[in-house]
Amino acid sequence: MNKRSHIQTLMFLTLFLVFVMGSFFVMTSEIQVYQNIHESIALQDRLMTPLAYLNTRLKSCDQKEAVELVTIEETLCLKMEEDQHVTYIYYFEGYLRELYAVKDYMPSLDEGEKLFKLDDFKMSNQDQLYHFSVQIGQQSEQISVYMHS
Incomplete structure (x- = not known):
């Protein structure tokens, strides 16, 4: 070569x-x-899933005077009454939690089932319009749900 x-x-x-x-x-x-x-996308999904869950739960319980915000142990809870049962959804110890109970039972907040891990959760209502806000890290999302009944 x-x-x-x-x-x-x-x-x-x-x-x-x-x-x-x-x-x-x-x-x-x-x-x-x-x-x-x-x-x-994963963070957006973690933010929107709790809000979609709340929206679905509220729409499934859209009856006159069946939904209200109550305070239990100095924690704001979303209370939904159905027949003989009551469902409480609330933010406690870093988790959005849900608790099913009979109407006469006064629950303890640590009894609730952990649904979603969040850094912060806020809820409020004005007339029939419920506002929910979730935060994970520096990101936050919110939703407003109007109850028709």
Whole structure:
């Protein structure tokens, strides 16, 4: 082999190495972008799921005077009455919790089932319009639900 073919082979290998390294850097940056998008979607899902759950629960209990906000052990609770049972939804010790009880039973807040881990949860109502706000980290979402009955 002559000197010229060695130079051509070396140039070809150098170009191939540049191509491989460029492809590697493009792939690593695309992986990072994908991970960021995935984390953003997962956080949005963790924020919206408790709000969707509350919306569904309220709509399933849309009867006259069946839903109200009450205070139990200095904690604001959403109280939903159905026949002989009462459901309480409240924020306690970092979790949105739900507690089913018979109407005559006064529950303790630590008895509730943990539904969603949240950093903060707020609820309020004005007439028949209920406002809910959840926060995880620095992100927050809110929803308002109007009770028709």
